[in-house]
Amino acid sequence: MGITRVLVANRGEIARRVFATCRRLGLGTVAVYTGPDAAAPHVGEADARVRLAQVNDYLNAGALIAAARAAGADAVHPGYGFLSENADFAATVQDAGLTWVGPPVAAVRAMGSKIEAKKMMAAAGVPVLDELDPDTVSQEQLPVLVKASAGGGGRGMRVVTDLTALAGEVAAARREAQSAFGDPT
Template sequence: MARFSRVLIANRTEIAARIIRTLDDMGIGSVAVFSDADADLPFVHDADMAIRLPGTAPADTYLNVDAIITAAKTTGADAVHPGYGFLAENAAFATRCADEGLTFIGPSPAAIASMGSKIEAKRLVREAGVPLLDDIDLSDPDAVPYPVLVKASAGGGGRGMRIVRSAEELEAGMESARLEAANAFGDDTIFVERWLEKVRHIEVQVIGDTHGNITHLFERECSIQRRHQKVVEEAPSAAISQEMRDRLTSA
């Protein structure tokens, strides 16, 4: 296993704090990056080194690839941990890290490209024969089956999502989702699906490594949400049968 001497965390708050604690336990140096708004937060002071990213907007700070790469090279970091959100699912960033001689702690650029974009991920899932919701064709306004959900292709953490219940709301919902997606992920690509009422949100976590080992960690019940963000995650789910659990985990 590769042993790093110093890792830059390209993230903030509790995400960065947890990575810093783990690095400390492993005897590996840590580098935090921070925006002006985050300058006094604990994760900045917990890291061995901290580099300011001038500005307050995500595009100027935690989504600023050039600034983060410069911080890593300036501090002598040999790896970058993206945490989750921000640049964690940005294939171009992972490629840039490799080009600069930095190890990206995460999936390969090819894997990120296939899964970081929900549109591309849906294409691959469809090819694999896994059931999924079809995208809504907006070319015929009268055929749109409201309510629908506008989603950011690069989205995550509940951002870039808008429920639209009528044709009158569609344009504003799409524009709002695009704007939030651009600010949060640097990509304003969106798509539209049916919005399913009164359903449960069940996830199966899958992990793999560079040696081809892959397994699942069973299911999580994630139905209790606020603004499309999970409030409580429970495992195992008490709402599904063993038969359904077996179907989900064997897929």
């Protein structure tokens, strides 16, 4: 049986773009939203909508799967950011009997960690930059981009132009990645 209705586990412009594609394919759409997003365009443009209890439910696999079931969705599209790079979420969607609209779980797992993805690329002969070691960066090497492995959607990224700020920016990127993605790397 094919896909008939897709829950987009995202919001805003990301969800709207996926909805537009779904409409072109003749698929129904489901928006998820929280209180602050209740009047957002993506909510009104979906065929069905499910309010999430808390803002952090965009990162809650159980809440998203419950929303998909409540709205009669048979597939989940992650959009990008949030849980789109989380292999456990992709697997949980499939384990719930829903279709995962994204790369295979193994590919998400391999590429979801920038650290592991970089190792894979290096092993395949793709040139990669060395890891940033804050203790060895010199003023001449600046600016540098600090990017959390677990980050996505611009979160966990810091441009450093002053060497004295480097340690603090690395710590801030880790805190932001932990808060947004549950992983400080």
